[in-house]
Amino acid sequence: MTILHAPAKLNLTLSVTGRDEAGYHQLVSLAGFTQFGDNLTLTKQQAGTPHQLSITGSFATKLEQEADNLIFKALSLYEEMTGHQASYHISLDKQIPLGGGLGGGSADAACLLRFLSQDDEPELQEALREASVTLGADVPACFDSCLHVMMAKGEEARRLTSPERLPYVILTNPGCHADTASVFAKYKEIGQPFQESDPHQIAALAERGAWQALLAIGNDLTEAACALYPPIQEMLAACQQIGHEIGDEFIGSAMTGSGACGFALLATEEAAMRYQSRLSELQIWHVVTKLS
Numbered sequence: 001m002t003i004l005h006a007p008a009k010l011n012l013t014l015s016v017t018g019r020d021e022a023g024y025h026q027l028v029s030l031a032g033f034t035q036f037g038d039n040l041t042l043t044k045q046q047a048g049t050p051h052q053l054s055i056t057g058s059f060a061t062k063l064e065q066e067a068d069n070l071i072f073k074a075l076s077l078y079e080e081m082t083g084h085q086a087s088y089h090i091s092l093d094k095q096i097p098l099g100g101g102l103g104g105g106s107a108d109a110a111c112l113l114r115f116l117s118q119d120d121e122p123e124l125q126e127a128l129r130e131a132s133v134t135l136g137a138d139v140p141a142c143f144d145s146c147l148h149v150m151m152a153k154g155e156e157a158r159r160l161t162s163p164e165r166l167p168y169v170i171l172t173n174p175g176c177h178a179d180t181a182s183v184f185a186k187y188k189e190i191g192q193p194f195q196e197s198d199p200h201q202i203a204a205l206a207e208r209g210a211w212q213a214l215l216a217i218g219n220d221l222t223e224a225a226c227a228l229y230p231p232i233q234e235m236l237a238a239c240q241q242i243g244h245e246i247g248d249e250f251i252g253s254a255m256t257g258s259g260a261c262g263f264a265l266l267a268t269e270e271a272a273m274r275y276q277s278r279l280s281e282l283q284i285w286h287v288v289t290k291l292s
Contacts, residue, residue: 006111007037007145007292008096009103009138010169011257012206013217015197016187024153025184028197030206030214031138031157033145034169036289038108039093040071042115049087051075057094073135074109078116081128086116097285099177101257103142109135110142145292147206149199158199163209166291167251167265168272172239173285174231178259186224195220211265215252225259232259235284239264242278246271 014029038057045052053071071090079085090112096104113132117125132139137154147160197217205214226233236255239262243250249271253264266272272288279286 002042002115004040004042004111004115005037006040006096006104006107006142007033007035008171008289009033009107009142009257010171010263010291011101011219012211012254013197013202013214014219014221014257015195015217016192016220017197018194020152025187026152027150027154028199028202029150029154030202031141031148031150032291033107033142033147034171034289035292036095036169036171036287038096038104038111040108040111041091041093042112043089043091045087045089047085047087051087052089053092054089055092055094057092059094059096059098060092070105070109070135071112074112074132075116077131077135078113078128081131082117082120082124084116095287097173097261099179099259100173100261101178101255101259102171102261103136103138103257106136106139107142107145110139110145113139114143147291149203149206151199158203160203161207162291163207165209167211167267168269169289169291170264170266170272170275170279171287171289172235172262172264172279174229174235174260174262175285176229176231176260178225178229178232180258182228183221183225183258186228187221190224190227192220192223211251215254215265219255219257221258222255225255229260232262236262238282238284239279242275245278246275250275 010032012030018026133155141148141157148157150157239253249267251265
């Protein structure tokens with residue numbers, strides 16, 4: 001039996017910089033990973049036995065309703081590229097909210113592929129990483145679970161060196177599921193202008209831990225997500241107000257990805273505990289964690 005951890009992904013910044021010839025939006029985003037995430041328990045089965053998946057955890061019921069599961073797709077991709085046919089029972093402890101912009105499915109898939117390929121040749125590991133983009137644009141970045149600047153549709157990723165001091169993170173969820181395609185369609189309908197974004201500047205800010213300057217770049221999808229899902233706007237307003245109450249140890253708050261989750265960055269554990277207490281009073285779902 002093997003236990004794996006799949007960290008949740010945060011888009012600390014997200015700029016929409018244009019659209020390619022196929023109509024896909026092009027992005028520049030700083031992505032980080034948290035100590036909070038899903039857990040996968042793998043047990044080998046008799047050869048020839050079909051893979052099995054059982055799901056537990058806070059968001060198990062919603063995931064069980066989705067027939068299109070990335071874990072099975074990741075297993076199929078690995079088998080197709082390597083010819084290996086080991087059979088597993090996988091128990092997924094689903095803690096990352098679905099439709100939250102935290103990359104839960106991508107994190108699970110990358111975590112599984114990283115484990116399966118750990119004894120393969122480096123060339124095959126890299127080929128598998130590149131091919132994993134067929135599962136989701138952010139799956140390649142989830143392989144390393146560290147600070148990255150993501151570009152294009154999210155599939156191009158530059159790994160960064162994390163600064164020595166990393167902030168506390170409080171993840172929040174408004175209790176709704178944000179559909180990525182719908183958010184991008186709303187973004188297009190609103191007609192927001194594309195933004196210029198310099199990946200090198202973002203990388204430099206991240207590697208020296210300039211968190212406030214990074215949060216000032218913002219998330220270009222926030223307006224669209226809030227227009228479609230008013231609970232997101234209510235949650236973000238509450239998080240900002242709590243931050244003002246906390247004072248200087250509050251670094252900032254924002255939405256991650258295309259929603260629905262938000263996050264707040266705090267400089268100290270004591271500030272994070274005070275922030276958490278206020279969220280509990282407002283009955284907003286939250287998790288206290290750190291960037292990793």
